[in-house]
Amino acid sequence: MKDVCKPKGHAHECDCGKECLKVEGDRAVIDLSLSPAQPMHYTTLNCVMRKAMRRGCSSIELKGVMGQRYLASTASAPDLYIAVHGTPGNDLGAFLNGPTIEVFGNAQDMTGNTMNSGRIIVHGNAWDVTGLAARGGQILVKGDTGYRVGIHMKEFGGSRPTMVIGGTAKDYLGEYMAGGTILVLGLGGGAPVGRSLGAGMHGGRIFVRGTVGLEQLGPGAAIVPLSPDDEKEVRGLLGEFENAFGAEVPGEMSEYVKVAPSSSRPFSGYYDKTNV
Amino acid sequence: MSETPPTKRLDHRLPERFLPIVNYDLCRVCRRCVNDCSYQALEFRESKVVASGGCVACGRCIAICPANCIEIRPVPPQFAPHGNWSERSRRSILAQASSGGVLLSSCGADDEHPAIFDDLLLDAAQVTNPSIDPLREPVETVTYLGRRPGRLEVCDGKVMVREDDTPLIRMDMPLMFGHISLGSISYNAQQALFMAAKELNIVAGSGEGGLHPDFYQYADHICSEVASGRFGIKPEYLKEVAAVEIKIGQGAKPGHGGHLPGEKVTTMISETRMIPRGTDALSPYPHHDIYSIEDLAQLISVLKESTEYRLPVGVKIAAVHNVGAIASGIVRAGADFLTVDGFKGGTGAAPRVIRDHAGLPVEVAIAAVDRRLTQEGLRNRVTVCAGGGIRSSADMIKALALGADVVMVSTSAMVAMGCRVCQQCHRGLCSWGIATQRDDLTSRLDPNVAAARIVRLFRAWNEELKEVLGAMGIDAVESLVGNRDRLRYRGPNPKIAEVMNVKHIGEGWG
Numbered sequence: 001m002k003d004v005c006k007p008k009g010h011a012h013e014c015d016c017g018k019e020c021l022k023v024e025g026d027r028a029v030i031d032l033s034l035s036p037a038q039p040m041h042y043t044t045l046n047c048v049m050r051k052a053m054r055r056g057c058s059s060i061e062l063k064g065v066m067g068q069r070y071l072a073s074t075a076s077a078p079d080l081y082i083a084v085h086g087t088p089g090n091d092l093g094a095f096l097n098g099p100t101i102e103v104f105g106n107a108q109d110m111t112g113n114t115m116n117s118g119r120i121i122v123h124g125n126a127w128d129v130t131g132l133a134a135r136g137g138q139i140l141v142k143g144d145t146g147y148r149v150g151i152h153m154k155e156f157g158g159s160r161p162t163m164v165i166g167g168t169a170k171d172y173l174g175e176y177m178a179g180g181t182i183l184v185l186g187l188g189g190g191a192p193v194g195r196s197l198g199a200g201m202h203g204g205r206i207f208v209r210g211t212v213g214l215e216q217l218g219p220g221a222a223i224v225p226l227s228p229d230d231e232k233e234v235r236g237l238l239g240e241f242e243n244a245f246g247a248e249v250p251g252e253m254s255e256y257v258k259v260a261p262s263s264s265r266p267f268s269g270y271y272d273k274t275n276v
Numbered sequence: 277m278s279e280t281p282p283t284k285r286l287d288h289r290l291p292e293r294f295l296p297i298v299n300y301d302l303c304r305v306c307r308r309c310v311n312d313c314s315y316q317a318l319e320f321r322e323s324k325v326v327a328s329g330g331c332v333a334c335g336r337c338i339a340i341c342p343a344n345c346i347e348i349r350p351v352p353p354q355f356a357p358h359g360n361w362s363e364r365s366r367r368s369i370l371a372q373a374s375s376g377g378v379l380l381s382s383c384g385a386d387d388e389h390p391a392i393f394d395d396l397l398l399d400a401a402q403v404t405n406p407s408i409d410p411l412r413e414p415v416e417t418v419t420y421l422g423r424r425p426g427r428l429e430v431c432d433g434k435v436m437v438r439e440d441d442t443p444l445i446r447m448d449m450p451l452m453f454g455h456i457s458l459g460s461i462s463y464n465a466q467q468a469l470f471m472a473a474k475e476l477n478i479v480a481g482s483g484e485g486g487l488h489p490d491f492y493q494y495a496d497h498i499c500s501e502v503a504s505g506r507f508g509i510k511p512e513y514l515k516e517v518a519a520v521e522i523k524i525g526q527g528a529k530p531g532h533g534g535h536l537p538g539e540k541v542t543t544m545i546s547e548t549r550m551i552p553r554g555t556d557a558l559s560p561y562p563h564h565d566i567y568s569i570e571d572l573a574q575l576i577s578v579l580k581e582s583t584e585y586r587l588p589v590g591v592k593i594a595a596v597h598n599v600g601a602i603a604s605g606i607v608r609a610g611a612d613f614l615t616v617d618g619f620k621g622g623t624g625a626a627p628r629v630i631r632d633h634a635g636l637p638v639e640v641a642i643a644a645v646d647r648r649l650t651q652e653g654l655r656n657r658v659t660v661c662a663g664g665g666i667r668s669s670a671d672m673i674k675a676l677a678l679g680a681d682v683v684m685v686s687t688s689a690m691v692a693m694g695c696r697v698c699q700q701c702h703r704g705l706c707s708w709g710i711a712t713q714r715d716d717l718t719s720r721l722d723p724n725v726a727a728a729r730i731v732r733l734f735r736a737w738n739e740e741l742k743e744v745l746g747a748m749g750i751d752a753v754e755s756l757v758g759n760r761d762r763l764r765y766r767g768p769n770p771k772i773a774e775v776m777n778v779k780h781i782g783e784g785w786g
Contacts, residue, residue, distance in 0.1 A: 068577070069577065070577060070582075073582040095509065095510070095578075103378065109565075110565050110574070114506045116511075132506075135503070148564055151615075152505065156546065157547075159550070175564070178553065178555065179552060203555060219596060243426075251748040252369075264554075268537075268556075271377050271379075271627075272372055272380065273703055275699075276290075276379065
């Protein structure tokens, strides 16, 4: 049972988390350790974050995050910067539409779920289903990622989601992928990707530094050579990764493998439309 | 001695199913039928209109003919009669032996499973509980969609709701339009549905195709859908509508994903769905972030956070054999309303094997869900919507009495617009301009005319609902919901009555 309530049908200005919120100019700091309820409930934290956003803050710093979920979902201010210290919970930045979120720690599952635009930078690991159905924006992960990452990413017009994983990704990376770019660097050693890579993909591209065995490919995925445009895109992403984390990145293009869909119409010829 | 083998190569061409017949005594040779037939089943040859094959009985030519001189005849059986090997079974085998493909169809399951609705009889009031004349006395059909609060709290003179409670949506009748995406139907058809929903003050589903910018004017009457493909989802798609529904499954194809073929992904569809033009729009079979009730609870919660608890979040599932337990999990996961889509529900395209053979009739599913939620003390907190093959106000009334708060209709609204249920939606050639993206065909459907027809149909259904409520002596539709004592079963299998907790005909109260 939560101890907060708000008037029905009114703007949601309430007392939620007021102890934790400090606003100076257009910079907000939310220190979760000051909350009388410990750990702070995610509804309270989201409520106080929305309050800071409504006040037009251009930066929100969260301190002491302990697994609170759904942070910054549908946040839409394009110039907003959110710094997360601690460990955010699942669905960080779901439906994100513009802001930049930087996590100084690990992220949990479903980071950037269905994001439209914006950036999520994780100075650690980001686990399962990161970037599900993203159709724009960028996710940079310094460390490793879990299973089913980048599933059903898509692209449209000038909006193309990109994801760079500094470490490794597990099975089903880029499953059902319909657009966008995933780059896996495998910097910590070990196999960069798992099995069923790009299973059912019908758009987009996956670049992997290291080797990809044919047995690792899922149905619908194929290994193809990098074009000059691909190399340009990889170099651009490497530059962004380097800027975000200050890490050295290997720029030798011969080390990269490209995985692409074997067809954009996987179901053509699959169905019989006879009027029986 | 054996026969000489035929020299001609067999192509195993299937016999025609329907034949348009033109009465040449009446035909004015205006050729409108030829021009209007999007299946090219009529042609103009040697100064007269003749059938050229491929007729699907969509009925467009009949409706358009100014001389009223066309009729469509089902072609009589062309196969040797056999009690087990039906004509369709043999046609299917011949087709698949030629194509090697998965048989695709559309609309709802069309084989002759009898509807349980037809085996249910309604009760009426006599002597001890007087009936009501709905034309002279008020009979309430207003229905609320969403989670019922357990209690209200008053704080500083204002009614407060707990953080996890979302508001209810008021609808003028216990009816909503199901989710039909832009893509599976045309712009004009979807606009007609939204206009009608606004006029009727009910809710229409957006389907999983995003929402066209022109349709935000109807947003107060739209329930947007979050399905496994996550197409067209952006903040306003979640925030500006009346409700959000997570689609787990569809009655016509339980367990199956959606698949909009690249041919239908026109520029408009690609912009609304936010996918490249001409690529297949695939909705994965499962949601890849939902492998458990706990995962579903997370998606419900993130949608509630995203919409700041200002609108109800529902979950739609296909009616499957364990539907009661699944519904219980969905309510516990925080869904404000629950939609159960029955076996006979429609679709724009589904593999025939799933459409015709998988799922549970909605009548049984409603009763199972209602009973399970009641047993677990959850039924009064949630709105149960149900649909899938609702053909008439009688079906609607029986669904309410079995335990649904709201009945979801789609195909009936299509038929009101002009659809003849010819089951060719997946071909994108709909001659009525409904299930197509071809500009010349969609322009045949005037959204204003279509919306007016839909409004008239469902106003009439609502009047029929009031008539029945009045005849039962009930003055508000809420008192009919789950009132299975006002139903009796007269069908062939008393076990069905038992699982639905409906008495058999002849069984009274005492």
